[in-house]
Amino acid sequence: MNCPKCSALMESVTVESMQVDRCTGCSGLWFDLREHEHLKSVRGAEEVDTGDPARGKQQDAARNVMCPKCKTRMISMVFPEQPHIHYEMCSVCSGVYLDAGEFADYKQMTLAERVKYALTPLMKR
Ligand SMILES: [Zn+2]
Numbered sequence: 001m002n003c004p005k006c007s008a009l010m011e012s013v014t015v016e017s018m019q020v021d022r023c024t025g026c027s028g029l030w031f032d033l034r035e036h037e038h039l040k041s042v043r044g045a046e047e048v049d050t051g052d053p054a055r056g057k058q059q060d061a062a063r064n065v066m067c068p069k070c071k072t073r074m075i076s077m078v079f080p081e082q083p084h085i086h087y088e089m090c091s092v093c094s095g096v097y098l099d100a101g102e103f104a105d106y107k108q109m110t111l112a113e114r115v116k117y118a119l120t121p122l123m124k125r
Pocket residue numbers: 003004005006007008023024025026027028
Protein backbone atom coordinates (compact mmCIF):
# COMPACT_ATOMS: atom_id res chain seq x y z
CA MET A 1 0.00 0.00 0.00
CA ASN A 2 1.28 3.48 -0.83
CA CYS A 3 0.77 6.67 1.11
CA PRO A 4 -2.20 8.66 -0.23
CA LYS A 5 -0.32 11.90 0.34
CA CYS A 6 3.34 11.41 -0.54
CA SER A 7 3.13 8.05 -2.42
CA ALA A 8 5.90 6.44 -0.37
CA LEU A 9 5.43 2.86 0.77
CA MET A 10 3.46 2.29 3.95
CA GLU A 11 4.67 -0.31 6.41
CA SER A 12 2.52 -2.34 8.73
CA VAL A 13 3.14 -1.75 12.43
CA THR A 14 1.46 -3.58 15.29
CA VAL A 15 0.01 -1.61 18.19
CA GLU A 16 -1.76 -3.54 20.91
CA SER A 17 -2.50 -6.41 18.51
CA MET A 18 -3.93 -4.07 15.90
CA GLN A 19 -2.33 -3.47 12.53
CA VAL A 20 -1.78 0.14 11.58
CA ASP A 21 -0.01 1.31 8.43
CA ARG A 22 2.63 3.98 8.71
CA CYS A 23 4.21 5.81 5.80
CA THR A 24 7.95 5.32 5.42
CA GLY A 25 8.15 8.78 3.83
CA CYS A 26 6.02 11.27 5.76
CA SER A 27 5.02 9.03 8.71
CA GLY A 28 1.33 9.57 8.08
CA LEU A 29 -0.87 6.88 9.64
CA TRP A 30 -3.59 4.74 8.10
CA PHE A 31 -6.28 3.19 10.28
CA ASP A 32 -8.82 0.68 9.09
CA LEU A 33 -12.42 0.96 10.21
CA ARG A 34 -12.57 2.65 13.62
CA GLU A 35 -9.12 1.47 14.67
CA HIS A 36 -8.11 4.99 15.61
CA GLU A 37 -11.12 5.27 17.91
CA HIS A 38 -10.21 2.03 19.61
CA LEU A 39 -6.54 2.98 19.91
CA LYS A 40 -7.43 6.35 21.35
CA SER A 41 -8.25 4.59 24.60
CA VAL A 42 -5.17 2.35 24.58
CA ARG A 43 -2.38 3.60 26.81
CA GLY A 44 0.87 4.16 24.94
CA ALA A 45 -0.66 3.74 21.48
CA GLU A 46 0.46 7.26 20.56
CA GLU A 47 4.00 5.86 20.29
CA VAL A 48 3.05 4.66 16.82
CA ASP A 49 2.93 8.31 15.76
CA THR A 50 6.68 8.74 15.31
CA GLY A 51 6.53 11.40 12.62
CA ASP A 52 7.43 15.05 12.70
CA PRO A 53 4.27 17.10 13.37
CA ALA A 54 5.75 19.94 11.28
CA ARG A 55 5.84 17.64 8.25
CA GLY A 56 2.30 16.52 9.04
CA LYS A 57 1.15 20.12 9.11
CA GLN A 58 2.58 20.72 5.65
CA GLN A 59 0.76 17.70 4.28
CA ASP A 60 -2.46 18.71 5.98
CA ALA A 61 -3.15 21.12 3.14
CA ALA A 62 -3.27 18.30 0.57
CA ARG A 63 -6.63 17.95 -1.18
CA ASN A 64 -8.00 15.35 -3.60
CA VAL A 65 -6.56 12.57 -1.51
CA MET A 66 -7.33 9.12 -2.87
CA CYS A 67 -8.01 6.15 -0.62
CA PRO A 68 -5.00 3.81 -0.88
CA LYS A 69 -7.26 0.78 -0.53
CA CYS A 70 -10.21 1.40 -2.82
CA LYS A 71 -9.02 4.42 -4.82
CA THR A 72 -12.01 6.52 -3.88
CA ARG A 73 -11.59 10.22 -3.26
CA MET A 74 -11.45 10.71 0.50
CA ILE A 75 -13.49 13.23 2.46
CA SER A 76 -11.74 15.86 4.54
CA MET A 77 -13.09 15.89 8.08
CA VAL A 78 -12.42 17.20 11.58
CA PHE A 79 -13.01 15.58 14.95
CA PRO A 80 -15.97 17.39 16.53
CA GLU A 81 -14.25 17.53 19.91
CA GLN A 82 -10.92 18.63 18.39
CA PRO A 83 -11.80 20.74 15.35
CA HIS A 84 -8.17 21.75 14.78
CA ILE A 85 -7.32 18.23 13.59
CA HIS A 86 -8.09 17.71 9.92
CA TYR A 87 -8.13 14.15 8.70
CA GLU A 88 -9.23 12.20 5.65
CA MET A 89 -11.85 9.48 5.67
CA CYS A 90 -12.92 7.08 2.95
CA SER A 91 -16.69 6.83 2.62
CA VAL A 92 -16.39 3.38 1.05
CA CYS A 93 -14.06 1.41 3.34
CA SER A 94 -14.17 3.85 6.29
CA GLY A 95 -10.38 3.94 6.43
CA VAL A 96 -8.91 7.02 8.10
CA TYR A 97 -5.68 8.82 7.30
CA LEU A 98 -3.96 11.02 9.89
CA ASP A 99 -0.92 13.15 9.17
CA ALA A 100 2.19 12.80 11.32
CA GLY A 101 1.55 14.17 14.80
CA GLU A 102 -2.22 14.15 14.48
CA PHE A 103 -2.86 10.85 16.18
CA ALA A 104 -0.76 11.86 19.20
CA ASP A 105 -2.74 15.10 19.29
CA TYR A 106 -6.03 13.21 19.00
CA LYS A 107 -4.99 10.95 21.87
CA GLN A 108 -3.95 13.76 24.16
CA MET A 109 -7.56 14.70 24.66
CA THR A 110 -8.26 11.35 26.28
CA LEU A 111 -5.37 11.81 28.68
CA ALA A 112 -6.70 15.19 29.68
CA GLU A 113 -10.14 13.69 30.18
CA ARG A 114 -8.69 10.86 32.20
CA VAL A 115 -6.91 13.31 34.48
CA LYS A 116 -10.11 15.28 34.89
CA TYR A 117 -11.97 12.09 35.70
CA ALA A 118 -9.32 11.05 38.22
CA LEU A 119 -9.63 14.39 39.96
CA THR A 120 -13.39 14.11 40.26
CA PRO A 121 -14.28 12.86 43.76
CA LEU A 122 -15.68 9.31 43.75
CA MET A 123 -18.98 10.42 45.22
CA LYS A 124 -19.68 12.64 42.24
CA ARG A 125 -19.13 9.88 39.66
ZN1 LIG B 1 3.49 9.62 3.15
